Amino acid sequence: MNEPSRTTYAIWSLRLGLAAMFGYSGIDILLHPTAWYWAVRGLPSFVQNIINAIGIDTYLMLQCSFEMLLAVIFLVPFGVQGTKKLFIAICALVMGVFLIFLTGRDFYYFPVNPYTATAVLVYMVLLLFSNLLRRFPLVRISALFAAVEMVAILLMVGVDTVTFRDFGPLGAAIALFFLL
Numbered sequence: 001m002n003e004p005s006r007t008t009y010a011i012w013s014l015r016l017g018l019a020a021m022f023g024y025s026g027i028d029i030l031l032h033p034t035a036w037y038w039a040v041r042g043l044p045s046f047v048q049n050i051i052n053a054i055g056i057d058t059y060l061m062l063q064c065s066f067e068m069l070l071a072v073i074f075l076v077p078f079g080v081q082g083t084k085k086l087f088i089a090i091c092a093l094v095m096g097v098f099l100i101f102l103t104g105r106d107f108y109y110f111p112v113n114p115y116t117a118t119a120v121l122v123y124m125v126l127l128l129f130s131n132l133l134r135r136f137p138l139v140r141i142s143a144l145f146a147a148v149e150m151v152a153i154l155l156m157v158g159v160d161t162v163t164f165r166d167f168g169p170l171g172a173a174i175a176l177f178f179l180l
Contacts, residue, residue: 007179014176015074015139018146021169023071029064036060043156066149073142140180147173 029036040051040059051059150170157163 011176011179014172014179018143018169018172018176019071019074022067022074022146026064026067026071029060029067033057033060033064036063039157042158047156070142070146073138137180140177143173143176143180147177 037056040048040056043051054062147170150166150173153163153166154170
């Protein structure tokens with residue numbers, strides 16, 4: 001019987017830690033979006049202009065969906081048979097919950113709006129291109145995106161009594177990228 005290597009344990013420790021961090025912040029943004037308004041303060045004017053154009057709540061929901069997607073990607077063991085279907089099912093569940101909270105409507109009524117259309121499009125793309133998941137280094141690319149997000153936060157918001165903690169996830173994301 002093959003024992004997992006230390007590298008395997010290190011990779012899964014990093015993946016679980018990043019999944020917990022992104023999952024927590026994604027769910028918290030979904031449940032308490034106004035509590036995250038502080039995170040878009042003092043950004044460079046070009047970023048602030050984009051946020052103002054789409055609205056702070058829309059921006060936070062996009063951020064929420066990105067972080068929840070990263071959490072799911074870090075959690076799913078793509079090397080195990082059947083995880084492709086599990087990943088698609090989890091994405092569909094996350095998008096369904098996201099739409100219920102986002103529309104603020106009854107469960108049986110989903111108006112055709114940009115959020116619904118985007119979620120349906122993303123789900124269709126996942127279904128159509130799900131065969132690529134076996135060959136595509138999804139976790140490695142996600143680690144790179146996570147590192148880029150942490151660098152962007154540190155550069156745009158600056159280092160303060162809250163954002164200094166982003167150095168930890170930045171290091172974890174970079175380590176995971178190089179280990180995979």
